[in-house]
Amino acid sequence: MDIIYTIWLRNMKRYLRSKSRIIGSISMPLFFLLFLGFGLNSVVQIPGMDENYIVFLIPGMIAMSVLFTSVFSGIQVIWDKQFGFLKETLVAPVSRLEIMLGQTAGGATTAFIQGVIILVISLFIGLNSQNITGFLIAFGFMALIGIAFTAFGIAIASRMDDMTGFQLIMNFVVFPIFGLSGALFPISSLPPVLVPITLVDPLTYGVEGIRYGLTGASQINPLVSLAVLGGFTIAITIIGAYLFRTIKS
């Protein structure tokens, strides 16, 4: 536990010191929220939902913020590799599993905080909920997304030598995961052919879970969401730990 804490602590220190990164990763979901939200608010009517489009969009943007920060945090292991710091941890008398779990905890925490920042901003632009349990449910799903996708980032980083492949991963893996998740539109409004694809996307269940917590309505039963996302988190953490075990400094 102490080793996991040590690595988590380092991640926190680095995170709190990189103001530009904090602002940078808040800005994209925030712009989406403002431009898409206010821009489409009067045009879009979500079927079966009384609320504005912007309220529909908020859970999606929180999930997006957590997703991007966590994938990026995980992939940062490559930086440690390139700057040599990874060697320092790998040669210490600690297990690879502890290092990986520490990195995951660190990345998930930063991602979670980024999500909370978007959530707090949302309270000023239309999110209207006094349901404490609802917030806790949303927090739970945010944490799961954070853990799962940091582990996912670490898994990718364990197999990559440098950051050159990063853009590729972003464009062909992370953006599709985001786009297909129902963050921007309800799953039910998609053509039936596409529905199965969105149901394979683990983020869909995260977005639906957060949406249930914050707005009280979702298209997927929150317990199903919890089961699927929880299962995915465990599976990807195991895969990430397995791949990290063989990482070369």
Add this chain to the structure above:
Amino acid sequence: MTVAIHVDHLTRKFNDLIAVNDISFEIEQGEIFGLLGPNGAGKTTTLAMLSTMLKPTSGSATVNGMDIEHNEDGVRKSIGIVFQDQSLDEELTAWENMDFHGRLYRIPGEVRRQRITELLDLVELVDRKDDIVKTFSGGMRRRLEIARGLLHRPAVLFLDEPTLGLDPQTRNHLWQYIATLNKEHGITIILTTHYMEEADRLCNRIAIIDHGKIIALDTPANLKDGMGGDVVTIKSSDPSAIIEALKEPWVLRVEQHDGQVIISLKNAEQHVGTIVTLLNREQIAIESISIHKPTLEDVFLSFTGKTIREEEADGKAAMRMYQKMTRR
């Protein structure tokens, strides 16, 4: 004498490339032991195996009595390493880098804080302890890394090219640190270097390593004495003729290299006159002639037929291949 490191027929292959080829040696406690050789000779690979970062293809080794393959954690606890490339977190302060290391090695809080202060004092970085490492110079970073490597009180300290890329002044300074650490704290040190001077000045014993093999192992003094006492170097347009002309009993060894003839002999002062006379008689023009005490460079040349710099040029191709392979 207790054995700190015992290496037995250690070999490491990367596909077709044999990076380390069946090497055996022993390092005693309290020694400064140098692995001297050009880049790509297998020094770093040897250190990587001894520090459990890389599995040997065959052979075995123990560090502080612990097997590098069967007791990885034991070995790791008992060694400190300063890598060839920097391995500090640049975003953290000097203190935080030390603290991170102390926590990784599970040093309790109070002891940790005390030792960090002591060590930062030793490497003269106490007044910079709260500065971000990004603002440090190359020499300061190296010193910090050495301090960090000592934090968990290792019995053996591994230094991989400790003064690579540092200016002469900082290099001198670091040599003093390393010598002090060894003398006053009794730490066994194994270092790799391709600087002859560094090996000569610091090490009690040196293993000269080339193409993955140890080609000579002795004290710097013995290695140089093995050259016969003196070296006479003659520059000439016709080196082969000189070798032909100098078939004398007092010539211990004669080699031709790069338009120069290198003659190993005893009491060069007495013979240099004879050499000139001999060459005059054969009408061989001498461009220049010099006498010096043998250096490790001469030792290296006599064992490999090349200077270390020439070997580096060859070694680089092999290194690139090696790096590609280790990336897999």
